[in-house]
Amino acid sequence: MSNxxxxxxxxxxxxxxxxxxxxxxxxxxxxxxxxxxxVAALGIAILKATLVVLFFMHVKxxxxxxxxxxxxxLFWLGILIVMTAGDYLTRVRTGTFG
Amino acid sequence: xxxxxxxxxxxxxxxxxxAALAHHFEDLGQQSEAATLGMWVFLVTEVLFFGGLFxxxxxxxxxxxxxxxxxxxxxxxxxxxxxxxxxxxSSLTMAMxxxxxxxxxxxxxMMFLSLTMLLGLAFLGIxxxxxxxxxxxxxxxxxTFQFEEKYVREAQIFFSLYFVMTGLHALHMIIGLxxxxxxxxxxxxGTITREYSNPIEVSGLYWHFVDIVWIFLFPxxxxxxxxxxx
Amino acid sequence: xxxxxxxxxxxxxxxDGYGIKSWLLxxxxxxxxxLYLAGVTFFFFVGGAxxxxxxxxxxxxxxxxxxxxxxxxxxxxxGVMMVFFFLIPAIPxxxxxxxxxxxxxxxxxxxxxxxxxxxxxxMIGAAFTLWAVVQGGLDTGWTFYTPFSTIASTTNVIPAAxxxxxTGFSSILTGLNFIVxxxxxxxxxxxxxxxxxxxxxxxxxxLIMVLxxxxxxxxxxxxxxxxxxxxxxFDPAVGGDPVLFQHLFWFYSHPAVYIMVLPAMGVxxxxxxxxxxxxxxxxxxxxFASLGIAILGFLVWGHHMFVAGQSVYAAMIFSxxxxxxxxxSAVKVFNWTATMYKGxxxxxxxxxxxxxxxxxxxxxxxxxxxxxxxxxxxxVTDTYFIVAHFHYIMVGGTIMGYLGGxxxxxxxxxxRLYNERLARISAVIIFxxxxxxxxxxxxxxxxxxxxxYHAYPPEFQVLNVLSSAGASILGVGYLIxxxxxxxxxxxxxxxxxxxxxxVGLEWNTTSPPPTQNFLETPIVTWDAYQYPTTVxxxxx
Numbered sequence: 001m002s003n004x005x006x007x008x009x010x011x012x013x014x015x016x017x018x019x020x021x022x023x024x025x026x027x028x029x030x031x032x033x034x035x036x037x038x039v040a041a042l043g044i045a046i047l048k049a050t051l052v053v054l055f056f057m058h059v060k061x062x063x064x065x066x067x068x069x070x071x072x073x074l075f076w077l078g079i080l081i082v083m084t085a086g087d088y089l090t091r092v093r094t095g096t097f098g
Numbered sequence: 099x100x101x102x103x104x105x106x107x108x109x110x111x112x113x114x115x116x117a118a119l120a121h122h123f124e125d126l127g128q129q130s131e132a133a134t135l136g137m138w139v140f141l142v143t144e145v146l147f148f149g150g151l152f153x154x155x156x157x158x159x160x161x162x163x164x165x166x167x168x169x170x171x172x173x174x175x176x177x178x179x180x181x182x183x184x185x186x187x188s189s190l191t192m193a194m195x196x197x198x199x200x201x202x203x204x205x206x207x208m209m210f211l212s213l214t215m216l217l218g219l220a221f222l223g224i225x226x227x228x229x230x231x232x233x234x235x236x237x238x239x240x241x242t243f244q245f246e247e248k249y250v251r252e253a254q255i256f257f258s259l260y261f262v263m264t265g266l267h268a269l270h271m272i273i274g275l276x277x278x279x280x281x282x283x284x285x286x287x288g289t290i291t292r293e294y295s296n297p298i299e300v301s302g303l304y305w306h307f308v309d310i311v312w313i314f315l316f317p318x319x320x321x322x323x324x325x326x327x328x
Numbered sequence: 329x330x331x332x333x334x335x336x337x338x339x340x341x342x343x344d345g346y347g348i349k350s351w352l353l354x355x356x357x358x359x360x361x362x363l364y365l366a367g368v369t370f371f372f373f374v375g376g377a378x379x380x381x382x383x384x385x386x387x388x389x390x391x392x393x394x395x396x397x398x399x400x401x402x403x404x405x406x407g408v409m410m411v412f413f414f415l416i417p418a419i420p421x422x423x424x425x426x427x428x429x430x431x432x433x434x435x436x437x438x439x440x441x442x443x444x445x446x447x448x449x450x451m452i453g454a455a456f457t458l459w460a461v462v463q464g465g466l467d468t469g470w471t472f473y474t475p476f477s478t479i480a481s482t483t484n485v486i487p488a489a490x491x492x493x494x495t496g497f498s499s500i501l502t503g504l505n506f507i508v509x510x511x512x513x514x515x516x517x518x519x520x521x522x523x524x525x526x527x528x529x530x531x532x533x534x535l536i537m538v539l540x541x542x543x544x545x546x547x548x549x550x551x552x553x554x555x556x557x558x559x560x561x562f563d564p565a566v567g568g569d570p571v572l573f574q575h576l577f578w579f580y581s582h583p584a585v586y587i588m589v590l591p592a593m594g595v596x597x598x599x600x601x602x603x604x605x606x607x608x609x610x611x612x613x614x615x616f617a618s619l620g621i622a623i624l625g626f627l628v629w630g631h632h633m634f635v636a637g638q639s640v641y642a643a644m645i646f647s648x649x650x651x652x653x654x655x656x657s658a659v660k661v662f663n664w665t666a667t668m669y670k671g672x673x674x675x676x677x678x679x680x681x682x683x684x685x686x687x688x689x690x691x692x693x694x695x696x697x698x699x700x701x702x703x704x705x706x707x708v709t710d711t712y713f714i715v716a717h718f719h720y721i722m723v724g725g726t727i728m729g730y731l732g733g734x735x736x737x738x739x740x741x742x743x744r745l746y747n748e749r750l751a752r753i754s755a756v757i758i759f760x761x762x763x764x765x766x767x768x769x770x771x772x773x774x775x776x777x778x779x780x781y782h783a784y785p786p787e788f789q790v791l792n793v794l795s796s797a798g799a800s801i802l803g804v805g806y807l808i809x810x811x812x813x814x815x816x817x818x819x820x821x822x823x824x825x826x827x828x829x830x831v832g833l834e835w836n837t838t839s840p841p842p843t844q845n846f847l848e849t850p851i852v853t854w855d856a857y858q859y860p861t862t863v864x865x866x867x868x
Contacts, residue, residue: 003200005197005200005201006193006197008194008197011190011193011194011197012190014190015186015187015189015190018186018189019183019186022179022182022183022186025316025317025321026175026179026321029317029321029324029325030324030325031325032325032326033325037321037322037323037325041317041318041321042317044317045313045314045316045317048186048313049310049313049314052189052306052309052310052313053306053310055193056189056190056192056193056302056306057302057303057306057307058299065135065511066134066135066138069135069138069139069142070138072142072539073141073142073145073146073539074145076142076145076146076149076539076626077145077146077149077152079626079627080146080149080150080153080543080579081149081152081153081156083627083630083642083645084153084157084572084575084579085156085157085160086639086641086642086645087571087575087630087638087639087642088157088160088161088639089160089639090639090640090641090642091637091638091639092639120440121435122434122435122436122437122438122440122513123513128512128513131512132438132439132508132509132512132513135507135508135511135512136438136439136504136505136508139504139507139508139538140504142538142539143500143504143538143539143541143542144542146539146540146542146543147542147543147545147546148546149542149543149546150542150543150546150547150550150576150579151546151550153572153575153576154550154561154572154576157569157572158567158568158569161567161569162567165567238557239557239558239559239560239566240557240558240559240560241558251565251566251567252566252567254559254560254566254567255560255561255566255567255568258553258554258559258560258561259561261553261559262549262550262553262559262561266549
């Protein structure tokens with residue numbers, strides 16, 4: 001396991017980026033982008049989460065096993081959401097319900 | 099046998115035995131690696147745990163976009179944004195705490211842990227205020243729920259998800275505070291050293307994860323349809 | 329062969345500390361395994377008692393033993409007890425806990441205190457659920473479908489659900505412990521592809537526990553919120569979707585069946601190697617098949633929902649994937665059979681159970697293929713065909729694997745040999761009783777008898793009587809081992825470190841093992857199952 005000591009400057013930069021991203025995501029939400037509001041909101045959230053994972057949680061400096069674990073968890077979450085959504089998206093709506 | 103030559107019964111001389119080392123591990127390195135991997139595997143379970151809620155959210159938002167937009171508008175964006183900044187800052191102070199522990203700076207470690215806890219408490223306090231507002235406005239789903247007629251059914255789905263998601267998140271924060279107190283005690287009583295800073299790192303992983311959950315909860319719950327005029 | 333002059337080692341994990349505190353506060357994975365053994369055995373018989381009542385009721389067509397509401401509670405509690413408190417923990421928490429550290433040359437699991445906590449969590453969860461039983465039971469089926477469980481049922485849903493929620497954490501923590509242990513605590517030289525297949529199976533199982541169980545946990549939280557607070561997440565009256573519950577529930581509960589069967593497959597690999605005195609054929613394929621089952625097992629849950637209102641297109645995808653998931657299981661069956669071919673086979677009790685597993689699991693698995701076909705499933709779903717299918721795998725498969733493993737490693741765990749003659753007779757009784765109980769149910773289901781009904785048309789009675797008769801034979805078969813295994817603890821012949829003459833790290837230490845498992849950490853430089861070649865030209 002890495003005992004890498006991350007320089008403080010990196011932490012400050014990441015923190016600033018996270019705050020800026022928060023400001024952006026709030027600002028963008030007040031603009032009507034139609035379907036892209038969701039894309040923007042999720043995209044920014046993913047960016048923020050990635051920064052926290054890579055730098056605050058040291059994954060950038062960690063071994064392969066850690067990367068596999070992180071990727072695996074996201075992949076499994078993906079299975080849950082994508083395959084279930086696949087059911088809902090392909091249902092034939094009869095108009096009475098959903 | 100004189101006291102000077104009396105050898106204390108010991109394990110083989112090559113075995114340097116730090117106090118923190120558990121007997122089933124070969125060395126602190128193996129123990130730390132095991133603890134770190136253990137926390138990561140635990141975080142995987144948390145991803146799937148919250149994941150079920152994100153699934154429900156995805157499906158229902160797809161079904162009821164308007165009800166979700168109108169309901170989301172009822173949440174306080176100022177308090178929500180403040181809480182987001184509070185948590186992000188607490189992740190910074192947590193990372194600084196790990197940094198201090200790795201360098202053996204005991205006082206700084208204790209300071210950053212305290213700051214992290216304070217920010218966590220602030221988050222919970224603000225959350226409590228928000229919950230109180232929801233209670234007063236009759237936005238708790240169930241028999242007491244009141245809302246505009248057009249969305250009175252589906253809005254309950256939104257608020258159900260809101261309360262379960264933020265409620266479980268808050269519960270995880272409370273557990274996180276408990277872990278911080280524990281780490282504070284260990285920092286104070288000398289258990290945490292430069293060689294044995296791993297528990298702080300592992301606690302940090304948990305704290306950052308709780309922050310990440312909020313990073314997703316915030317836009318999904320607070321920022322839906324903000325552009326719509328209320 | 330057991331030495332005539334075998335003696336128990338003077339110090340071992342069973343006499344290393346006496347008294348109830350030394351057991352209830354132990355960190356020794358071997359003692360924790362025995363704590364689990366006591367728990368799972370107790371809950372097996374509780375679940376079995378419900379089964380007895382079910383088969384008694386079904387011996388006659390009329391619903392004359394119990395009311396329909398009581399019957400609903402009987403099959404619910406049978407399912408809940410058996411699935412959550414016996415089948416899921418049994419092999420991993422008893423045999424896995426005991427053997428994994430020993431098989432990898434470690435002193436204990438990575439987190440011994442967490443291991444003990446897992447047991448307490450299991451017992452507390454079980455206590456909640458038992459309390460629900462005593463308070464009048466649960467009638468939703470072990471599947472808790474909404475909105476009946478969240479709105480209409482008047483029974484003790486919340487305590488039972490809470491009990492399962494709590495016990496789920498036991499499963500998660502055990503899986504976490506296994507994963508970290510296998511990654512980080514293997515002895516020097518013990519590379520992944522030198523590991524016994526028992527370890528591969530348990531690793532794959534642990535992955536499923538960790539990835540799947542949390543989704544069950546959140547599902548239970550939502551059901552409780554709906555029921556307690558009337559939130560309405562699954563309530564159609566406010567726009568909720570009951571089918572969403574089913575997606576969430578089966579996302580866990582399908583992989584859960586692989587949690588139940590994979591460890592048994594791991595046991596069978598060990599048994600086949602030992603009792604054919606041969607390297608398992610296609611070791612690498614079997615190892616990867618375990619991972620394949622774990623991964624593919626997460627992609628098929630919709631096959632439980634073909635008639636639930638799921639989209640036809642989703643159903644087709646889940647159907648194809650369900651056919652695919654049979655492939656790694658088939659690979660294992662082929663490889664075990666190939667291992668037996670030209671092996672030097674001994675027909676000891678563990679081997680009888682292993683062969684029983686291979687045959688019955690194959691039947692159960694093949695009938696799973698029938699069910700993967702949407703067109704066929706539409707007709708037999710919610711009939712006794714389904715009941716027979718999963719009992720062939722759970723009982724004909726998992727329980728046989730469990731008993732085989734229990735008998736194989738009993739000398740290691742207890743230091744004693746059990747009565748082999750009684751054991752073989754019991755194995756045969758179980759095999760015959762099992763088939764008499766469950767084979768008629770395939771026919772019943774195909775003829776149209778629905779499941780979860782306490783009364784049925786008279787033309788189904790003969791087959792039901794056969795099934796109930798089989799159940800009584802099966803019950804006797806399960807009771808006998810309880811007796812001779814307990815008896816052997818005191819009066820059994822001392823086993824010695826390797827009574828079977830098998831190959832594996834666990835046989836390189838005493839029976840029972842010392843608390844720290846080995847006197848010196850082994851250094852492993854050999855592949856698993858290095859039995860001497862028994863047939864010329866056979867590639868080991």
